[in-house]
Amino acid sequence: MVRVIVDGTPVDVPAGFSALQACEAAGKEIPRFCYHERLSVAGNCRMCLVQVVRAPKPVASCGFPVSEGMEILTDTEMVRRARRAVMEFLLINHPLDCPICDQGGECDLQDQAYGYGTGVSRYHEPKRAVTDKDLGPLVKTVMTRCIQCTRCVRFTTEVAGTPELGMVSRGENAEITTYVEKALTSELSGNLIDICPVGALTAKPSAFHARSWEYKKTDSIDVMDAVGTNIQIQARGGEVMRIVPRVNDEVNEEWLSDKGRFSVDGLKRRRLDRPWVRVHGKLMQASWQEAFVSLARRLDGVSGYQIGAIAGDLCDAESLCALKDLMTSLGSPNLDCRQDNAWYDLSAREGYLFNSGILGIEEADALLLVGTHPRHEAPVLNARIRKRFLDSGRGRFPIAMIGHPLTDPTYPAELLGDGPEVLEKLLDGSHPFAETLQTAKRPMIIIGHGALTRPDASAIYDACKKLAIQTGAIAEGWNGLNVLHTAASRVGALDLGFLPGTRGRNASGMLRGDVDVLWLLGADEFPVDKIEADTFVVYQGHHGDAAAARADIILPGAAYTEKPGTYVNTEGRVQRSFRAVFPPGEAREDWRILRAFSEVIGKTLPYDTLDALRDRMAEVNPIFRQIGAVAQPITQIEGQGVSAPSVPAVSAAQEEGLAASAFRPVMQDYYQTNPISRASPTMADCSRVYGPVRAVAAE
Amino acid sequence: MNTHRTPQEQPDSFAFDSASEAEIVTVLAKYPEERKASAVMPLLYIAQRQMGRETGSAWVPVAAMDEIARRLEMAAIRVYEVASFYTMFNTKPVGRYHLQVCTTTPCWLRGSDDVVAACKRATGIAGFGETSADGQFTLTQVECLGACSNAPILQVDDDFYEDMDGPRTVALIDALRKGERPPAGPTINRCGSAPEGGRKTLMDSVHSISENK
Numbered sequence: 001m002v003r004v005i006v007d008g009t010p011v012d013v014p015a016g017f018s019a020l021q022a023c024e025a026a027g028k029e030i031p032r033f034c035y036h037e038r039l040s041v042a043g044n045c046r047m048c049l050v051q052v053v054r055a056p057k058p059v060a061s062c063g064f065p066v067s068e069g070m071e072i073l074t075d076t077e078m079v080r081r082a083r084r085a086v087m088e089f090l091l092i093n094h095p096l097d098c099p100i101c102d103q104g105g106e107c108d109l110q111d112q113a114y115g116y117g118t119g120v121s122r123y124h125e126p127k128r129a130v131t132d133k134d135l136g137p138l139v140k141t142v143m144t145r146c147i148q149c150t151r152c153v154r155f156t157t158e159v160a161g162t163p164e165l166g167m168v169s170r171g172e173n174a175e176i177t178t179y180v181e182k183a184l185t186s187e188l189s190g191n192l193i194d195i196c197p198v199g200a201l202t203a204k205p206s207a208f209h210a211r212s213w214e215y216k217k218t219d220s221i222d223v224m225d226a227v228g229t230n231i232q233i234q235a236r237g238g239e240v241m242r243i244v245p246r247v248n249d250e251v252n253e254e255w256l257s258d259k260g261r262f263s264v265d266g267l268k269r270r271r272l273d274r275p276w277v278r279v280h281g282k283l284m285q286a287s288w289q290e291a292f293v294s295l296a297r298r299l300d301g302v303s304g305y306q307i308g309a310i311a312g313d314l315c316d317a318e319s320l321c322a323l324k325d326l327m328t329s330l331g332s333p334n335l336d337c338r339q340d341n342a343w344y345d346l347s348a349r350e351g352y353l354f355n356s357g358i359l360g361i362e363e364a365d366a367l368l369l370v371g372t373h374p375r376h377e378a379p380v381l382n383a384r385i386r387k388r389f390l391d392s393g394r395g396r397f398p399i400a401m402i403g404h405p406l407t408d409p410t411y412p413a414e415l416l417g418d419g420p421e422v423l424e425k426l427l428d429g430s431h432p433f434a435e436t437l438q439t440a441k442r443p444m445i446i447i448g449h450g451a452l453t454r455p456d457a458s459a460i461y462d463a464c465k466k467l468a469i470q471t472g473a474i475a476e477g478w479n480g481l482n483v484l485h486t487a488a489s490r491v492g493a494l495d496l497g498f499l500p501g502t503r504g505r506n507a508s509g510m511l512r513g514d515v516d517v518l519w520l521l522g523a524d525e526f527p528v529d530k531i532e533a534d535t536f537v538v539y540q541g542h543h544g545d546a547a548a549a550r551a552d553i554i555l556p557g558a559a560y561t562e563k564p565g566t567y568v569n570t571e572g573r574v575q576r577s578f579r580a581v582f583p584p585g586e587a588r589e590d591w592r593i594l595r596a597f598s599e600v601i602g603k604t605l606p607y608d609t610l611d612a613l614r615d616r617m618a619e620v621n622p623i624f625r626q627i628g629a630v631a632q633p634i635t636q637i638e639g640q641g642v643s644a645p646s647v648p649a650v651s652a653a654q655e656e657g658l659a660a661s662a663f664r665p666v667m668q669d670y671y672q673t674n675p676i677s678r679a680s681p682t683m684a685d686c687s688r689v690y691g692p693v694r695a696v697a698a699e
Numbered sequence: 700m701n702t703h704r705t706p707q708e709q710p711d712s713f714a715f716d717s718a719s720e721a722e723i724v725t726v727l728a729k730y731p732e733e734r735k736a737s738a739v740m741p742l743l744y745i746a747q748r749q750m751g752r753e754t755g756s757a758w759v760p761v762a763a764m765d766e767i768a769r770r771l772e773m774a775a776i777r778v779y780e781v782a783s784f785y786t787m788f789n790t791k792p793v794g795r796y797h798l799q800v801c802t803t804t805p806c807w808l809r810g811s812d813d814v815v816a817a818c819k820r821a822t823g824i825a826g827f828g829e830t831s832a833d834g835q836f837t838l839t840q841v842e843c844l845g846a847c848s849n850a851p852i853l854q855v856d857d858d859f860y861e862d863m864d865g866p867r868t869v870a871l872i873d874a875l876r877k878g879e880r881p882p883a884g885p886t887i888n889r890c891g892s893a894p895e896g897g898r899k900t901l902m903d904s905v906h907s908i909s910e911n912k
Contacts, residue, residue: 163774168783179779180705180761394733 004070019061019072020048028074031083031112033090033197034149035062038253039158045090045149047112049082050074058082080116087116090147093128094198101145103199105212109147130175136183137685138262139192140204146176151195159255160186161386161410176200183689185407187379187670190261194244194254203242205262205682210241219246220577221567222260223314223560224677226485227358227378228569229256233561233580240264240561240581250359250630251573257379258686259670259677266680270544272556273585283554288586292600295553298536299517299601304331308515310507311337311498312522312541313487313674316565316577317624319557319590320493321617322605323521326594329603333501334515337493339526341508342449343457344483344494345465349623349633352494354571355479356444357630361388364480366440368416368433369401370423370464371663372448375409376670377486378570386411398440400433403450403663418662420456423463427470437471444480445473450663452483459658485570486666486673488560492568495621520547521590522557524675540593542583543675555597556587559676563589564610566617566624573630574623705761706791713762719749723770736773739781743767743788756834757797757856758789786841793837794830796875798822799854802840805847810864814851815840817868835876848892849885858883862895 001012004019006026013022018041023030033045043063050061053071058079061072073079091113098104130143150167153176157163162185164178178184184192192201215234222229222243230246243264245256275291276283286294299307309327311320320337327335338344345351356364361384374382389397389411399413402422416422416433425431429438437443445468451460465481467473473480485491493499500506505514513532522541528550531537539551542559562583568574583589588596591613598605607613617624623631671686672678715723726741743759746767751757759782768775782788789797798818802811818824818838822831827840844852849861853868860871862885874881889895 157774163776166776166780168780170784179776179783 002066002068002070004066004068004072006072007074013066015066017066019050019052019059019064019066019070022066022070023050023061023072023074030061030074031116032062033108033112033147034151036151036154036195039151039154039195042150042154045147046086047083047090047116049079049086051076051079083116084118087113088118088122091117091121092123093144094147095127095144097145097199100208101142101199102140102202102207103145103196107199108197128172133177134181134183135178135201136189137682137689138189138204138258139184140202140207142200142202143175143177145198146200147198148174148176149197150176151197152176152192152201155192155195156184156186156189158390159191159383159386160188161383162186162408185690187258187375188255188383190258191245191255203262205265206242210236215241216580218561218578218580220561220580221488221565221569221575222256223488223567224257224260224263224674225378225380226488226490226570227252227257227380228488228567228571228573228575229260229380230575231256231260235561235580238581240267250357251569252380253384255380255383259379259673259683262682262686263677263680265682266543266676266678267559267561268584269681270675270679271559271584271587272542272544272548272554273583273587274556275586276551276554278552283551288588288596291553291555292597295538295597296601298553299330302516305334305503306516307332307519308334308505308510308517309336309519309521310339310510310523311335311489311493312339312520313489313525314560314676315489315493315522316560316563316567316590317489317492317496317617318563318565318610318613319521319594320489320498321496321620322591322594322607322613323519324496324498324620325605325616326598326603327519329598329605330601333504334510335498335504336500336507336510337490337498339507339523340449340453340487341506342452342490343461344452345458345461346494346499349495349572350479350481351461352483352485352491354446354482354484354569356442356482357571358384360442360478360480361385361444362391363478364388364440364442364444365392365397366437366443367397367399368426368437368443368445368467369399369403369409369413370420370445370447370460371403371451371454371666372446372484373403373405373407373409373450373665374446374448374484375405375407376665376667377448377484381484381570382410398433398436400436403448403665406665406668419660420451420454420460420463420658420663421660423460423467423658426467427463434467434471437467437473440471442478442480443468443471443473444482446482446484448484449486449666453666454659454661454663456657456659463658483570488567488569491570491572492566492574495568495572495623496617497620520551522675523547525673540590541675542587543679545675545678555593556583556585557590557593558583558587562587566614566627568623568631571630572623574627576627708792710760710762713746713760713766715745715766716749716753718752719745736771736777739767739771739773739778740785742771743778743782747788751856754792755795756792758792786839792830795835796872797837797839797854797856798872799839799841799844801842801844801846801850801852801854803843805843806851809850811851813865814853814863814868817865818853818872821869821872836872846892849889861885862887862889 002015004022011026013025020030030048032048034042041063043060048061049058051073052059133141153165156165193203214236218233220231220233222231229252230248231243232246234242243261247254275286277286277294400416401413402416426434468481511530517536519538524545524547528546537551538553539548540555540557542557561580564579565577595605667673671683677683722745726738730737746763747757747759764778765775768778800815822836824831824838830837846852851863853860853863867886
């Protein structure tokens with residue numbers, strides 16, 4: 001620790017801190033444009049000037065390391081004058097278009113000009129103008145506003161790992177560009193909008209839609225992937241206008257994937273806003289009463305074994321718990337949350353979690369990716385892998401992949417092979433990477449759904465587990481055997497035991513026609529034509545996607561922005577979101593629909609309030625009490641589900657041993673993976689521009 | 700409007716020829732393998748010279764920069780940044796002869812305006828950055844070339860023609876047009892940057908200096 005004196009107050013900061021960080025530690029706010037705590041230091045805006053006693057001139061605090069006994073003055077006449085001069089320089093070429101600028105109200109330059117701006121300009125020369133760039137469908141540019149802080153250049157290079165932006169030319173002619181005009185290929189490009197301190201990079205889809213101070217802001221959790229990114233939903237007049245990330249260092253730092261940020265316009269399109277009932281083969285509008293009565297009639301006399309439920313990828317744990325309880329009261333053991341037919345080791349909670357945690361990536365020193373492409377499946381988590389790669393230094397964090405990635409993973413990864421047969425070579429030590437894993441202190445294996453949805457998933461998992469034990473990836477205080485989920489609801493559903501009970505059918509069995517009545521809770525990610533023709537389908541969800549068209553009764557539910565919900569992310573972290581807006585039309589929160597219907601059939605669910613339902617969830621699995629943390633299992637789950645894995649139903653489809661076929665990518669098109677993103681015109685645009693990436697032919 | 704425009708006519712591909720390859724080997728040998736990105740500027744020069752040899756226009760097309768990025772295992776944008784930062788790399792096609800007139804204060808005081816005017820007159824070029832109609836000459840305004848004692852300077856490609864004035868500039872351009880390459884250096888009676896017409900100081904012997912005391 002180093003003791004520095006900031007404005008007369010001594011503070012102890014770690015050696016290696018910059019003067020700016022020391023000032024922050026002392027509670028002093030230092031204005032800045034180019035400095036960003038998650039990016040490298042550039043020191044080119046000069047706004048963070050402070051006075052260091054015995055230094056001959058003001059110093060840029062962002063790049064000035066502290067030393068013992070250093071005295072920093074942040075509020076002297078010299079500092080104020082220096083900052084005013086810097087601000088005057090910045091404003092020479094900055095346009096005065098704040099009234100029509102989307103950044104207005106949340107602009108660093110605007111805010112700091114209040115403190116350091118001079119009010120009048122001494123310049124009569126024409127301002128510099130710069131042509132706008134086309135960076136694709138997400139990021140809008142007004143390059144004349146750019147103050148050349150190069151945050152965007154550093155973000156794309158360091159965090160996103162897609163070095164496409166740069167500052168070309170020099171001096172008066174310097175500008176930020178891709179040089180050869182092209183759309184940014186990053187799945188994290190929306191974060192450029194947040195890190196740009198001025199209005200040079202703004203959101204293209206929501207351009208000129210609203211002002212930042214008009215929004216009603218609600219904390220929520222992103223459901224577009226299983227990372228559980230902390231988000232803030234910003235709504236105006238009952239409409240979600242935009243979504244921005246919240247800072248959570250343990251989960252998403254301050255980043256958000258493009259799908260999570262820009263799918264918002266899908267929330268108001270193709271919505272189910274009233275119940276529908278199929279009459280004589282045609283869907284007819286109905287009231288809730290009519291829908292419930294006709295569903296109750298259909299269920300009357302049907303044995304519990306003939307009823308089944310499949311949960312989708314975006315469901316909150318509340319609705320999953322309510323649906324499970326309803327199915328149990330109907331006597332049905334046919335429950336499944338794995339519409340992709342994934343296989344998990346359900347003997348313990350560790351079997352389906354990202355055990356090392358997302359933070360654990362920063363401790364790992366070797367990584368093996370099996371059947372997963374985190375750049376698409378969890379862009380924010382992929383940024384963490386890249387961060388680890390950059391922090392650890394050249395060659396100190398070896399990464400290997402099994403399964404050909406669709407795009408560049410953003411870090412050098414050695415491709416060991418296309419199929420799981422490489423695992424055998426790793427196990428018997430004949431592959432050189434086995435040695436790398438062996439020598440690593442904290443090796444990590446990430447198994448993706450490219451592996452877990454295969455018929456030989458259990459063999460792959462067992463091989464990985466064996467490899468993990470062999471290489472010390474599972475050791476005291478470290479569990480590096482990780483499952484990377486892609487569905488936001490999956491871990492919560494598994495924790496609640498939303499799985500086939502004794503003699504219960506799994507998802508593929510239910511689709512095959514093993515049940516008469518099939519209740520789909522937002523489940524759309526399977527070929528709908530696989531459902532047997534005479535199966536009666538109830539679709540409860542928020543979007544008129546594939547499954548709704550096949551349904552016999554549609555119960556309109558709420559999207560994730562429209563209901564308070566609990567989500568468990570891939571590492572088992574229980575997080576809660578709040579309601580930002582109300583569901584459209586007749587649509588209702590999903591657990592309320594289930595509760596209301598249970599009353600119609602005389603099997604009233606024993607909770608009337610959200611709190612009571614959450615108590616019930618905690619009763620099913622105590623992890624639901626541990627909000628915010630990576631929940632630790634306290635006891636095994638009672639009844640059907642995790643403690644009683646439905647081995648017979650699932651293992652029937654499992655093959656023995658590793659198959660030789662290559663891993664297939666989990667998602668062909670990153671931008672359209674769920675009902676919301678498929679309804680979003682912005683995501684459709686992205687899909688068109690970036691194209692469904694075709695698998696690279698074997699070289 | 701400040702605008703960077705990548706020239707429309709870009710060659711589709713670029714490959715280093717054997718002469719360039721030989722140079723690249725020498726250049727790369729100077730840097731450790733993991734720091735080979737340091738070789739970006741030498742390689743840009745090699746590419747530019749090769750374009751000069753092959754097409755008569757020494758410039759660096761995007762395809763060449765992409766090839767350099769691939770060789771040095773760096774992001775293409777990093778190469779674009781370097782190439783566009785330094786004015787000595789031409790990112791758009793230039794004429795066979797690249798006339799670079801220094802107009803910084805010492806050259807300007809010594810008559811660089813005449814040199815510029817002569818260049819324009821002799822080539823028919825209207826302004827800086829333009830290429831003559833016959834494609835032979837490109838006129839560029841450059842900052843201090845570091846040869847102020849021999850001002851004004853006209854740099855043609857890599858050669859300095861020093862102590863220029865209007866008529867000598869016209870003569871030089873005429874010679875270039877004929878395919879001649881007059882020797883570089885002072886165009887007046889002087890050796891290197893020594894005084895015009897020979898030595899001007901220290902004419903006396905050491906002995907006579909001490910006598911004057």
